[in-house]
Amino acid sequence: MTFSICARESYTNEDGDEHDRFGVAVTTRLPGVGTLCPFVSENCAVATQSLVNVELGRRGIAYVDDGLAVEDALEALLNADEGAPQRQLHGVDADGSFAFSGDECGDWYGHRRDEHYTVAGNLLTGESVIDTTAETYESNAVHETTDDTSGSPRTGDGPDPFAKRLIDALAAGDLEGGDKRDGLTVQSAAVIVETTEEYDVTPPYNNLRVDATETPISDLRRTYELAVTGYEDTLERYEEAYEEDSLDEVSE
Structure with a gap:
């Protein structure tokens, strides 16, 4: 099942x-792919698919968070996995990428x-x-550049949020034929x-599942x-509460 994209972008903010920011977008003709395939931390992004082994994603993220390169981490996991010929596993970290498709995966x-x-x-x-999918993402990628958007909610004239651009890439692949x-x-x-960048309030649109x-x-x-609209409306209504970190500032 499945097609997915893992991506990393490095950027300098307005300060x-x-x-670095890492992301995965994925879709499949089965329910619940968000619980099985995408794994992301502030150090890497990994997707495990085909005959899914979620431990490849969980442990891959943990290994990279502990300091291994994504290529070394994912290769080590596949070498210990008897089902490797039926797996797809791919991902990126701050220094590179890795992709594997076992020869028993389903065509194409x-x-x-x-x-x-x-x-x-x-x-x-x-x-x-x-x-x-790849070319659509490439055409809108933001890497090794300045992103002058800032704040919660975002302000400035920078690119669309990373999550939106990953969804756009997924949508293009789906229109091309998909699963x-x-x-x-x-x-x-x-x-x-x-992302390694800290927000006053974490944007909810960075973690979404259907x-x-x-x-x-x-x-x-x-x-x-x-999610974007609700986030912005919530911040507008409860701005004082967030600033004071107290519900005493909440107005009806």
């Missing part, structure tokens, strides 16, 4: 501080690896799904983003838009 399967992102999928309509199993109508999608629907990409996009 001159350097940061494959991956595309770049220094700052990876895309992988199986049971797809064709290779163009992977290429289109080929037309007979499976219950689908799901998810996006998760972590667990069971027949229109996963459009539903994920709509969920993202509602």
Whole structure:
């Protein structure tokens, strides 16, 4: 099942501080993909799919957080996994990327690896799904540049949030054909983003899932838009409470 993108962006914010952000976006023709495939920390992003072994994601993140390079971490896990020929595993950290597609994955399967992102999928309509996802992300990527947006909510004229751009890449791959199993109508999608930059209030649109629907990409996009609106409305209403860190400042 599944196609997904893992990506890293390094950037300098308007205060001159350097940061990394990591994210995964994924969709499949099965329910609950957000509970199985994407794993993200402020140090790396990993996706585990095909015949899913969630421990590859959990332990991969933990190993990178402990200091291993993503390539070393994921290769070590696959070497110890008897089911490796049926797995897809890919990810990025601050220094590079890794992608693996076992030779027993379902056709069409494959991956595309770049220094700052990876895309992988199986049971797809064709290779163009992977290429289109990657090229759509590349056309909007923000890497080794200045992002002059700031604050909670965001202000400034910088790029769209990372989560939105990952959803856009996923949507492009889906329009290209996506998962080929037309007979499976219950689908799901998810996006998760972590960053080394601290926010006064963590944006909720950086961790979203649509667990069971027949229109996963459009539903994920709509969920993202509602999360942004709700976040901004909440901050506007409860600004004093957040500043004072006290519910005594809440107005009805």
